[in-house]
Amino acid sequence: xxxxxxxxxxxxxxxxxxxxxxxxxxxxxxxxxxxxxxxxxxxxxxxxxxxxxxxxxxxxxxxxxxxxxxxxxxxxxxxxxxxxxxxxxx
Amino acid sequence: xxxxxxxxxxxxxxxxxxxxxxxxxxxxxxxxxxxxxxxxxxxxxxxxxxxxxxxxxxxxxxxxxxxxxxxxxxxxxxxxxxxxxxxxxxxxxxxxxxxxxxxxxxxxxxxxxxxxxxxxxxxxxxxxxxxxxxxxxxxxxxxxxxxxxxxxxxxxxxxxxxxxxxxxxxxxxxxxxxxxxxxxxxxxxxxxxxxxxxxxxxxxxxxxxxxxxxxxxxxxxxxxxxxxxxxxxxxxxxxxxxxxxxxxxxxxxxxxxxxxxxxxxxxxxxxxxxxxxxxxxxxxxxxxxxxxxxxxxxxxxxxxxxxxxxxxxxxxxxxxxxxxxxxxxxxxxxxxxxxxxxxxxxxxxxxxxxxxxxxxxxxxxxxxxxxxxxxxxxxxxxxxxxxxxxxxxxxxxxxxxxxxxxxxxxxxxxxxxxxxxxxxxxxxxxxxxxxxxxxxxxxxxxxxxxxxxxxxxxx
Numbered sequence: 001x002x003x004x005x006x007x008x009x010x011x012x013x014x015x016x017x018x019x020x021x022x023x024x025x026x027x028x029x030x031x032x033x034x035x036x037x038x039x040x041x042x043x044x045x046x047x048x049x050x051x052x053x054x055x056x057x058x059x060x061x062x063x064x065x066x067x068x069x070x071x072x073x074x075x076x077x078x079x080x081x082x083x084x085x086x087x088x089x090x
Numbered sequence: 091x092x093x094x095x096x097x098x099x100x101x102x103x104x105x106x107x108x109x110x111x112x113x114x115x116x117x118x119x120x121x122x123x124x125x126x127x128x129x130x131x132x133x134x135x136x137x138x139x140x141x142x143x144x145x146x147x148x149x150x151x152x153x154x155x156x157x158x159x160x161x162x163x164x165x166x167x168x169x170x171x172x173x174x175x176x177x178x179x180x181x182x183x184x185x186x187x188x189x190x191x192x193x194x195x196x197x198x199x200x201x202x203x204x205x206x207x208x209x210x211x212x213x214x215x216x217x218x219x220x221x222x223x224x225x226x227x228x229x230x231x232x233x234x235x236x237x238x239x240x241x242x243x244x245x246x247x248x249x250x251x252x253x254x255x256x257x258x259x260x261x262x263x264x265x266x267x268x269x270x271x272x273x274x275x276x277x278x279x280x281x282x283x284x285x286x287x288x289x290x291x292x293x294x295x296x297x298x299x300x301x302x303x304x305x306x307x308x309x310x311x312x313x314x315x316x317x318x319x320x321x322x323x324x325x326x327x328x329x330x331x332x333x334x335x336x337x338x339x340x341x342x343x344x345x346x347x348x349x350x351x352x353x354x355x356x357x358x359x360x361x362x363x364x365x366x367x368x369x370x371x372x373x374x375x376x377x378x379x380x381x382x383x384x385x386x387x388x389x390x391x392x393x394x395x396x397x398x399x400x401x402x403x404x405x406x407x408x409x410x411x412x413x414x415x416x417x418x419x420x421x422x423x424x425x426x427x428x429x430x431x432x433x434x435x436x437x438x439x440x441x442x443x444x445x446x447x448x449x450x451x452x453x454x455x456x457x458x459x460x461x462x463x464x465x466x467x468x469x470x471x472x473x474x475x476x477x478x479x480x481x482x483x484x485x486x487x488x489x490x491x492x493x494x495x496x497x498x499x500x501x502x503x504x505x506x507x508x509x510x511x512x513x514x515x516x517x518x519x520x521x522x523x524x525x526x527x528x529x530x531x532x533x534x535x536x537x538x539x540x541x542x543x544x545x546x547x548x549x
Contacts, residue, residue, distance in 0.1 A: 004207060007320055007328055014316075014329045017113065018336025025120040027431050028451045030341060030438030034308055035180050036119045036129050037337040040112060041311040042183075043136065043330035044190040045157075046143050047318045051197045053149040061197045062149075063156045069190035070160020071167075073140075075183045077133045078168035083176065084126045086445040089452055 032083050039076025045069035097146050104142040105326035111135035112330045116337065122451060139326050173446040174403055177436040178233035181226045181304055184311050188222025191215060191314040192284075198321055199277060211321045213263045217256075217284050218314040224288030226307050232292070233300060233435055241294045249290030256287030295357065298400075298477070300435045302345045302356045309338025341437050348431035350483075350494040376512070379530035381542035384506055388543065391468035391504075393424040395460060397497050398440050399433045401474015401509070405536035408447040411473065414540050415449065417547040426453055428460040428470075428497045430478035457497045470502035472523075473536050474509070480521045491519055505529045508536045 025033055048065035052058050112135045118128025140157075147153055164183070171179045195215035203209045231237030239245050263280045295303050312334025319327025346353050388394065396415065402408060415425045427449065433440045441454060464470075472479050481500045482489035499505050500523055507529060523529055532539050 001207070003323060004320065007323065007325065010325055011316055011320065011328050011332055014332030015336045018116070018333040019340060021113070021117045021333075022120060022337040022340045025340075026122065027344075027429065027438055027456055028122065028441045028454060029120060029125060030344075030431075031176060031180075031436060031442045032125060032129075032438070033119055033337060034305065034341060034437060035176070035183075036132065037116065037312065037334045038180055038184050038187065038308055039129075040116065040132055040136070040330050041187040041308070041315050041334040042190075043112075043139065043327055044187055044194060044315045044318060045136075046139050047194045047315070047322050047324060047327050048156075048190055049140070049143045049147055049153055050322060050324070051194060052201050053152060054201075058197055058200055059149065059152060061193050061200075063152050065190045065193035065197070066153050066156030067160040067163075068186040068193070070157045071164040072160075072183050072187040072190065073136055074161045074164030075168040075179070075186075076164075077129065077136070078165055079171065079176070079179060079183070080129050081126065082168070083173070083442055083445075084129060086173070086442070086448075087122060087125070087451050088445070088448065089122070089450055 028087070032080055032087075035076060035083060036080040039073060039080055042069050042073035042076055045073055101142050101146070102325065105139060105324070108135045108139040108142075108326050109329040111138070112326075112333060116333050135330075139330075173442060174406060175234065176442055177300065177304065177434075177439060178230045180436065181229040181233055181307070184304075184307055185223050185226030185230065187311040188219050188226060188307075188314060190219075191311070191318045192219030192223055194318045195219060195321065196281065208321065210264050211317060213260060213280070215314055215317040215321060216280065217260050218310050218317065220281070220284035221256075221288035221291055222307055222310040222314055224285045225292040225303075225310075228289050228292040229300065229303055229307060232297060233304075239293060241296065246290075246293050249286065249293050251290070252283065253287040253290030256283040256290075259283050291357075297435065298432075299349075299356050301432050301437050301439070302342055302349070302353065304436050305338050305341035305345055306353070306357075307338075309335050309342060312336070312338055345432055345437055348495060350491070374525045376524050376531050377529065379506070379532055381532070381539060382546060384530070384532055385543050385546035387504060387506075388418065388423075388469055388471075389421065389547070391418075391423055393426075393466060393468050394418055395426050395428050395464075395467045395470045395499070395502065397428045397430070397433075397470060397472045397475050397479060397499060398444070399430075399473065399475025399478060400435060400439075401476075401536055403434055403439065403443055403474075405474060407473060407537040407540055408443045408449075410537055410540040410544055412444070412447040412449050413544050414547070415453075417544060421547070426455050426460065428457065428499075429454050430457055430475070430497055433475055433478050457495055461498050461501075464498050464501040465503075467502040468504065470499035470505045472499060472505065472507045473540070476509075476521055477519065479523055480519060481523050481526075482519060482521070485522075489519060499523065500526055500528070503528065506532050508532045508534075508539050510535065
């Protein structure tokens with residue numbers, strides 16, 4: 001339980017930090033920000049990598065989770081990069 | 091044993107470094123000058139976190155082949171997608187992230203949770219992840235116009251009912267004590283209801299409200315990852331997931347504010363049901379204008395404001411719009427673009443389209459910047475936008491969109507409205523702008539009309 005309290009603390013602080021960091025983003029960057037944040041949510045990949053592979057079902061679940069998260073990570077970062085490269089100043 | 095704990099503490103230290111890179115990355119992503127670098131830093135953080143996890147896995151072949159398959163599919167989609175299809179792409183990738191957390195929680199359930207707290211976490215993570223997954227797929231279908239089921243259709247009603255049922259069942263699943271002698275398999279029902287519920291969550295929401303939904307689903311996928319982090323006792327998942335959750339939440343709030351509606355109203359009520367006291371008195375004759383007459387007015391204008399909307403995206407007119415803007419500038423006219431936060435189908439949609447067409451971002455202005463000086467604008471050119479320039483929002487307290495911040499083009503000297511026909515906008519509200527004295531309607535396809543103006547300028 002101790003660990004959960006500690007990690008809960010990390011959770012609350014991170015959300016607060018996120019709100020502070022993003023509150024003043026110019027609207028020009030809303031789409032890249034969303035797409036970049038979307039890529040970050042692919043961090044589920046790290047979670048998927050440490051799943052158990054004890055049974056066939058568990059192995060299949062782990063494989064699918066890793067695949068889906070990887071699509072999110074690779075697709076998300078590449079598309080964000082493509083988009084940001086188009087933004088030019090006068 | 092000692093070796094094992096050593097590896098895990100090294101991993102935890104690397105996770106902290108990775109978290110710091112994520113935080114710095116997302117901060118830099120919020121400024122024009124540093125955004126590309128910020129995205130790179132966050133990708134680096136991801137690479138570090140994934141690599142250090144991979145040094146100590148039980149079944150590396152299965153996992154590496156999963157990564158390889160995902161990398162190929164993800165990259166192929168990302169490199170091929172057209173910039174006009176960005177909203178649905180973001181929705182699709184978001185769905186895959188949600189699916190991953192859904193599966194993580196499922197796997198953890200099969201490993202038999204050892205405390206009530208874990209059981210609750212699993213149920214919540216399954217739910218958020220699953221709703222994000224199918225909800226995002228529906229959003230993808232709606233944005234790419236593959237799904238068009240009316241809000242009033244029986245299918246929508248069935249799924250909406252399933253969504254509420256899934257919420258009730260989630261509560262049941264949470265309080266369900268962890269005993270092996272459960273009489274029926276509540277867990278399988280939860281998995282199915284969650285996935286169906288996600289469909290019901292997004293299905294009734296209309297296209298114009300998509301910027302809000304897509305932001306909210308984005309936030310959900312982050313929150314689901316953070317909860318999965320709690321479940322797996324993994325700090326980098328918690329930090330990165332929370333950052334995404336927070337950024338999605340902020341965008342959701344910005345979008346809702348730009349429509350002057352509560353998030354609750356957008357998700358569960360919609361425009362159709364909010365009582366509309368249609369105003370009939372303000373209607374009258376509209377004054378159409380031809381391309382050549384419009385050209386003459388533009389040619390002598392000294393300042394022009396262009397207001398794009400979803401119609402510009404549909405007509406793929408961003409390139410000719412940029413061309414027109416450049417020709418006007420060569421002619422000595424000051425050109426600016428007024429971008430409403432909810433114009434289009436996702437936050438910042440217009441900005442991306444115009445960036446694609448090489449319009450520099452420093453000539454794009456927000457409503458607060460252009461409204462105070464609207465009376466010195468000679469011509470406001472509205473391209474496929476409707477509700478975001480509807481003066482009812484400021485003049486008619488009975489209107490469903492009253493109070494919504496708009497771009498007040500009706501205060502400009504002349505307004506050109508480029509439109510296919512006289513149909514009302516997404517909100518279903520008639521737009522008195524079309525009947526104003528200073529408004530001229532330029533009917534037809536936006537790309538053709540602007541193209542006509544461009545060739546007039548070139549002659």
